[in-house]
Amino acid sequence: MAYDFSEIESKWQKYWLDNRTFAALDPHDAGGMPKAYVLDMFPYPSGQGLHVGHPEGYTATDIVSRYLRMKGVNVLHPMGWDAFGLPAEQYAIKNNVHPRQTTRENIDNFRRQIQSLGLSYDWDREVDTTDPKYYRWTQWIFLQLFNSYFDPINQKAMPIEHLRRELMNQNYVVTPDNEVVINPTTEGMEQLGGEVRVERLWGELSPSEQQQLIDAQRLAYMDEVPVNWCEGLGTVLSNEEVVDGKSEVGGFPVERRPMRQWMLRITAYADRLIKDLELLQWPESLKEMQRNWIGRSEGAEVDFELAGEAASAKPAADEPDEPGDETPVITVFTTRPDTLYGATYMVLAPEHPLVEQITTAQQKQAVDDYRQAVATRSERDRLTVTKEKSGVATGAYAVNPINNEKIPVYIADYVLMGYGTGAIMAVPAHDQRDFDFARKFSLPIKPVVQPVVSAIAPIAGDQNPAQNNSTQTPEKAFEGEGVAIGSPLINGQPTQQAKQTIIKALQADGTGQRSVRYKLRDWLFSRQRYWGEPFPILLDEEGNAHALEESELPLTLPEMDDFKPTGTPEPPLSKAASWTRVQRNGQVFTRETNTMPQWAGSCWYYLRYIDPANDQRFVDKEKERYWMPVDLYVGGVEHAVLHLLYARFWHKVLFDLGHVSSAEPFARLINQGLILGETEFHFFEHEGGKPISVNEITDIHEEATKRGVRLCGTHKPTGEKVYATSVIDALVEKKGQDYVLRSDPSIKVDARAFKMSKSRGNVVNPDQIVEEYGADAFRLYEMYMGPLEAQKPWNTRDIVGMARFLSSVHRNITGDEESNRVVEIVDEPVAEGLERLMHRTIKKVGQDIEALHFNTGIAELIKLNNEMTGLTRMPRELAENFVLMLAPFAPHLAEELWGVLGHNKSLARRPWPTFDPDRMVEASVEVPVQINGKLRDRITIAVDADEAAVFAAAESSPKIKPWIEGKQVKKRLYVPGRLVNMVVQ
RNA sequence: GCCUCCGUGGCGGAAUGGCAGACGCUGCGGACUUAAAAUCCGCUGACUCGAAAGGGUCGUGCCGGUUCGAAUCCGGCCGGAGGCACCA
Known part of the structure; x- marks a missing residue:
């Protein structure tokens, strides 16, 4: 009988579903079995359906899961849907259907596709973020964030009530900036006689100040901040969702505008998010991306007082001086306090609040013009690194606290309000940006760090920065470390030591302190869309937030016919008037009408899989302790700073509050490499049609044109922008390292595989491959293409190799009618050479699966099968071991052949074959x-x-x-x- | 500009200090067949000597180093992919 994969595959898919073959055991049923939690990244069920990239990771985790089950491990391997999100909503608006319906259809399609691949998910645990039974707990977690704060002493999240108590006990006090700090008097720092106490006690605040103070400390808080407003999507976006000034989704322009929004205090966890990376088995490159995104910088804050005239040069319209009103101070952040003596001017961000106050009358016009010009420049322009520095003097001077030198204060757009304090001390000798600015404005450049001269004589051609100590002005700033010069307090000290000395000196006289800054911003958590989780929040008439009771959850989305964006920052939910207005105890409240971003549901889904039906808790404590952390997590690298950072943050909050048992959710993570489209060749030509060799082209990139997406680049000699034309591979040949045109071998062509995209038309549809070659062949091909982590081009032609292998396996065990080959399964020992190969294969395949080297594991199986080809008396031991080893890779055929070998139950939990080292060696x-x-x-x-x-x-x-x-x-x-x-x- | 990773036949890749190119695809030859498909068997890095059997030389982006021995380790350069980017 021939190998009919479609019949075999649907038969076994049904069997597995009907028999719940892959159901994971709850802890008390598992006995002494070891556990493994093997997880795929949560898919968004898009209308386009599955892409060949999805099954790559899914097949990898499936092979591991099936292998571990055969090794006697209790495996949790679930799948579900991250189903809230913009595309379903946009589709719904366009086609006038409810997003719930689109979402349901997309999920059904995704599930069908995934099931057609024979993946061994425990379908009893399927979750859907748009199901109120699910998002009830997303809202519950939000309330945990709302009802807690980050405690400065314990360095962890604690209930907000704890904060209230500490404030009432006067253990904590409030600074003038409304920060909560430890009461200095309880720290043994009794205030000096006569000095005014600047902190306020809880009792000194009015009730509304108290409320605002508490609200501002919550991990989920509302704030008026400049947000990324995206007109095209009709919503605001988080920093992580904005790439090059455009929305990551759709590429719409994004502008900054101030709005009152929900924020999550992820910055409080910045240090722990960096530090705990050490605990994780993740790719080093991914950890590095997270570290860079968080962007920790250690340095100092330094206060520069305004020099006399500038300080009193306030516009007359200003309120009269209050008693105790001090000279304005510009606080800067620097990572190089050792260069303080080299500061020859200062720069404020144009938006800096002090600018108004310090600008002199003469400079007012120039400053206003400059600020105006900066404000109208688009975000994208400002992001572009321009070589030419611009700025304008404020006319004010500040005093360097270390040497009392007066230095001018400028504003310039190379200083950003959003980082550090929005102000810098400029040290042109040791910072390239300051250097460029100083050159342009003829400001002094004063070297204060001497590069260390190497004891070894400089090699010819080696550029030794130490040669810069001549009298001529250097061409570049020296940004490295060395020894301090021209700095009385620290002369001769190496950079590291000099930094410490300066910080101590500043601290001693109250003009500065050690400080750590992060690039990471708090997470903007509001979206002006319909299709997301509603916030479980009521707003009173003053706009203060009040949490719903847990018993009121879930707060479901109102039924609306019109859920289109309003075209303004007013969210669509505001149109549901009866839903929005809530009366309680005679008081009128409005519901929060923003919804949560798509990332909310995916921040904790891995916990819900553990206990998906629980309606008492988001996850049962005992089950959580048993299954967590995730032992293997596989997904694309595109979530490096979105999902993976957000999820770690939520997990740490839940950990601090005692709701989960592990500090980190994902112990081991692998990024599967992207699957690219088939390799394509292009040659470049001038406008007139004259071909150009690709080595004369630079900056090659894709560009959307009227004729679709085209490859274009810049012709190096002329600077002309040129386009490329696609050529079929028959017209191209390889010459040395390069590909050239057959018709003119002097013309080198571009050879590359592109990312699959609808606009390029190079997308491969998995349904079609499954229909033509079968799911087992598809799975094998995806794994055989190369290492899991590597990026690799798809090549449909190569799949036949896997299809041939599978039919050969089938023939070797069942025989072949067509060629009259009869195979008899016999209880006879395996011939010596073959037996040796069998034991070696068992060893190697097991090792390869454990190391996720599926391509080489499959190669071993092919080799063994090739040796089995031609046998008419097939030893049962060999046949059974082979089928069991094939099972994780090609489960349908393996189950079928297992039946042919006389078994009537699934092999899913049959023990993995064992090898005997003694039988592997030759004499x-x-x-x-x-x-x-x-x-x-x-x-x-x-x-x-x-x-x-x-x-x-x-x-x-x-x-x-x-x-x-x-x-x-x-x-x-x-x-x-x-x-x-x-x-x- | 900075950070991370990568570079091996016509193609995907294997080998992580010890026989370079396992395994698959492609291509070529043979068997089976009236024929074709399918299947089975063999060859398939380049150059070169030889009638053949069988040899030789070169070869893992380029240049250098360490080593008895390097695709693998070290230094420099070139090329590619990804991330960050006026972050003080």
């Missing part, structure tokens, strides 16, 4: 013989032969003799069982 072995490291012959020796015997055999070989005759053998090496090498002279 004799062939080893290469090298002379001076070059292969000259091979000899066959007994596997346990001693060195002397091996050398004797090698030297007596007729091919070796000529190489050593008349020469002196200086050294003999024998790597047992591997090789012989002789050094002769």
